[in-house]
Amino acid sequence: MKIDEKNLVTYxxxxxxxxxxxxxxELTKKNKNIIAISADTSTSAGLDRLKKQFPNNFLDVGIxxxxxxxxxxxxxxxxxxxxxxxxxxxxxxxCCEQIRVNLGYMKHKVCMVGLASGLVLGTLGxxxxxxxxxxxxxxxxxxxVLSPADCLETAKATIASIEHKNPxxxxxxxxxxxxxxxxxxxxxxxxxxxxxxxxxxxxxxxTGTMVHESIEASNILQTKGVSAKIINMHTxxxxxxxxxxxxxxxxxxxxxxxxxxxxxxxxxxxxxxxxKIKNSAPHIAIGLPQQxxxxxxxxxxxxxxxxxxxxxxxxxxDELNNV
Amino acid sequence: MTIELENxxxxxxxxxxxxxxxMSLEAGAQSSHFGGGxxxxxxxxxxxxxxxxxxxxxxxxxxxxxxxxxxxHGVLGYYTALxxxxxxxxxxxxxxxxxxxxxxxxxxxxxxxxxxxxNGSLGMGLSVGVGIAIAxxxxxxxxKIFILIGDGECNEGSIWEAAMxxxxxxxxxxxxxxxxxxxxxxxxxxxILDTASLSKKWLSFGWEVIExxxxxxxxxxxxxxxxxxxxxxxxxxxxxIKGKGFSFAENSNEWHHKILTKSQYDKAIEELHSNK
Numbered sequence: 162m163k164i165d166e167k168n169l170v171t172y173x174x175x176x177x178x179x180x181x182x183x184x185x186x187e188l189t190k191k192n193k194n195i196i197a198i199s200a201d202t203s204t205s206a207g208l209d210r211l212k213k214q215f216p217n218n219f220l221d222v223g224i225x226x227x228x229x230x231x232x233x234x235x236x237x238x239x240x241x242x243x244x245x246x247x248x249x250x251x252x253x254x255x256c257c258e259q260i261r262v263n264l265g266y267m268k269h270k271v272c273m274v275g276l277a278s279g280l281v282l283g284t285l286g287x288x289x290x291x292x293x294x295x296x297x298x299x300x301x302x303x304x305x306v307l308s309p310a311d312c313l314e315t316a317k318a319t320i321a322s323i324e325h326k327n328p329x330x331x332x333x334x335x336x337x338x339x340x341x342x343x344x345x346x347x348x349x350x351x352x353x354x355x356x357x358x359x360x361x362x363x364x365x366x367x368t369g370t371m372v373h374e375s376i377e378a379s380n381i382l383q384t385k386g387v388s389a390k391i392i393n394m395h396t397x398x399x400x401x402x403x404x405x406x407x408x409x410x411x412x413x414x415x416x417x418x419x420x421x422x423x424x425x426x427x428x429x430x431x432x433x434x435x436x437k438i439k440n441s442a443p444h445i446a447i448g449l450p451q452q453x454x455x456x457x458x459x460x461x462x463x464x465x466x467x468x469x470x471x472x473x474x475x476x477x478x479d480e481l482n483n484v
Numbered sequence: 485m486t487i488e489l490e491n492x493x494x495x496x497x498x499x500x501x502x503x504x505x506x507m508s509l510e511a512g513a514q515s516s517h518f519g520g521g522x523x524x525x526x527x528x529x530x531x532x533x534x535x536x537x538x539x540x541x542x543x544x545x546x547x548x549x550x551x552x553x554x555x556x557h558g559v560l561g562y563y564t565a566l567x568x569x570x571x572x573x574x575x576x577x578x579x580x581x582x583x584x585x586x587x588x589x590x591x592x593x594x595x596x597x598x599x600x601x602x603n604g605s606l607g608m609g610l611s612v613g614v615g616i617a618i619a620x621x622x623x624x625x626x627x628k629i630f631i632l633i634g635d636g637e638c639n640e641g642s643i644w645e646a647a648m649x650x651x652x653x654x655x656x657x658x659x660x661x662x663x664x665x666x667x668x669x670x671x672x673x674x675x676i677l678d679t680a681s682l683s684k685k686w687l688s689f690g691w692e693v694i695e696x697x698x699x700x701x702x703x704x705x706x707x708x709x710x711x712x713x714x715x716x717x718x719x720x721x722x723x724x725i726k727g728k729g730f731s732f733a734e735n736s737n738e739w740h741h742k743i744l745t746k747s748q749y750d751k752a753i754e755e756l757h758s759n760k
Contacts, residue, residue, distance in 0.1 A: 239623070
C-alpha cells in the first residue's frame with residue numbers, strides 16, 4: 162500500500178472508519194483470502210466499495226452480533242483472514258461471550274474492528290458511545306488490543322493484524338477530519354509504544370485521539386516551562402511495561418490520557434505496570450468518569466469531560482503544584 | 485447391508501452406553517451430565533458409524549465432515565463415539581473430569597483426538613457451523629457440517645440468529661440435529677420455557693425439517709443420509725428420551741447431572757445386558 166502525503170490527507174479527511182474500509186479494499190486486491198463481515202454496518206465501516214468490487218470477500222450477517230462472531234470464527238478456523246466490523250459497543254459487548262469462547266479460548270484468529278468508539282457519536286446517546294471496550298477486551302485471554310492514534314495508524318494496525326497470530330480488537334476513535342499525528346510513514350510494531358516527543362519533566366502516555374490532544378497540551382505546557390515527553394501507546398495488550406519502567410523513574414509525574422473510562426483502560430495498564438516498579442513517579446489518570454453523562458456533539462462532549470488540550474494542560478499544571 | 489449397518493450401529497451404541505457407565509462411575513463425586521449424554525448416543529453412533537466422512541489416522545483431513553457438539557454438556561455421548569472410531573482410548577475415557585485430563589465436562593478443542601471445537605456455553609455452535617459451511621462453499625469443498633444442538637439450547641437467542649442466517653446463505657451443506665429430549669437443567673421444556681412446535685419454528689425459518697425417533701437407527705440413517713434440498717440447510721428433529729437406556733434415568737430430570745452410585749451402576753449393567 163502506498164503511503165504518501167496525498168493518501169495521508171485523504172485518510173485524515175475521511176476519518177478512521179472510512180480509512181479502515183479503504184485499507185481493506187486495497188489489501189483485498191492482492192489478498193483474496195480476506196473476508197470482511199459486517200453486521201448491517203457496511204457503510205459506516207467504509208466497506209461499500211469492497212462489497213461492490215469484491216463481493217466474494219464481503220459478507221453481511223445482518224444485525225446479529227453473536228452470529229457475527231460465530232460465523233467469523235468458523236471462517237477463521239478454515240484459514241480465512243477474517244475482519245468483523247460494527248459499532249464498538251455492539252462489536253465488543255453484545256457478543257462478548259462469543260468473543261471469549263470462539264476467539265479467546267479457541268484462539269480463532271479474527272480481527273474485530275470497533276467503529277466510532279469513545280464519544281464521537283455523542284448526540285446518539287450512550288447506547289452508541291463506548292467507554293468500556295478497552296477494559297473488557299483486554300481482560301479476555303489471548304486477545305490483542307490496539308488503539309490507533311490517527312488514520313495512518315489505523316491503516317498500519319489493520320495491515321499488521323493480518324500477520325499477527327492472535328485475535329485482535331482494533332478500537333477506532335475520532336470522526337472525519339481527524340488530526341494527523343503522523344505526517345509520514347513510520348515503524349509500527351504491535352506491543353511497542355512510541356515516544357513521539359522528548360521531554361524531561363513529565364511523561365504523558367496517551368492512546369487513540371488523545372495522542373494528538375496530548376501533543377497540543379504539551380505545546381501549551383512548553384510555554385509554561387514544563388517539558389513533556391509524549392508516548393503513543395497504540396497497543397493496550399500486550400502492554401509495553403518495559404517502556405513504562407524505563408520512563409517512570411526519569412520524570413516527576415506520569416499522566417495517562419484516554420477517551421475511555423478511567424477503569425480498565427490505558428490508565429489501569431500504566432498503574433499495573435507501575436505497581437511493580439520501585440520509586441516510580443506518581444501517576445495521574447485522565448479519562449472518562451464512571452457515568453453515562455450528558456450527550457452532546459463530539460467537541461462539546463470532549464470539553465465537558467475535560468479532554469481538550471487546554472484542559473489537559475491545565476490539569477497537569479494543577480497537579481504539578483501538588484507534586 | 486442395511487441390517488448389517490443397523491446392527492453395527494446398535495453394537496456401537498451399546499458399547500458407548502457401557503463406557504458412559506464406566507466413565508460416570510469413575511468420575512465419582514465429580515458427577516456427570518448423564519441424561520443429556522445418553523439421549524444423543526444413538527445419534528452420535530449413527531453419525532460416526534454410518535454417516536460422516538473422516539480418517540481416524542488423519543483427524544485433520546481437510547475434506548472430513550465437521551462435527552460440532554453445540555450442546556457441549558453432551559460429552560458422554562461424544563467422547564464415547566470418538567472412542568469407537570479409535571481416536572480416544574478406553575484408558576483415556578476413564579480419565580474423564582479428572583485433574584489434568586483432556587476430557588473435561590465440556591469439549592475442549594483437540595483435533596488430534598477428534599474434538600473439533602470448544603463448547604459448553606450454549607447457543608454458539610450453530611453460528612460457527614454457518615461460518616464453516618460458508619468457507620466450504622468458497623473453497624468448493626463437498627464436505628458437510630453436522631451440528632448437534634439441544635431443545636433447551638433453543639432457549640438461546642443466538643440459536644435463532646444462526647437459524648436465520650443459514651438459509652439466507654443457501655447453506656445446503658449444513659445438517660443440524662436437534663436432540664429433543666423435552667427436558668433442560670431444572671425441569672421440562674414446558675415448565676421452564678415452552679419450546680413447543682420446534683418443527684414449525686425451524687420450517688418457518690426456511691430449513692428442511694425431518695422429524696425422527698432419535699433412538700431408531702434406521703430412521704436416523706435415512707434422515708441423515710438424505711440429500712439436502714438445493715440451497716437449503718436441513719435439521720433433523722430427533723425425538724429422544726433423556727437418560728435413554730437405563731430405566732432409573734429415563735425421563736427423570738434428576739439425572740441431568742448426577743453422581744452414579746455402584747448399585748445404580750450394577751443395575752444399569754444388568755439392563756444393558758438384558759437389552760442386547
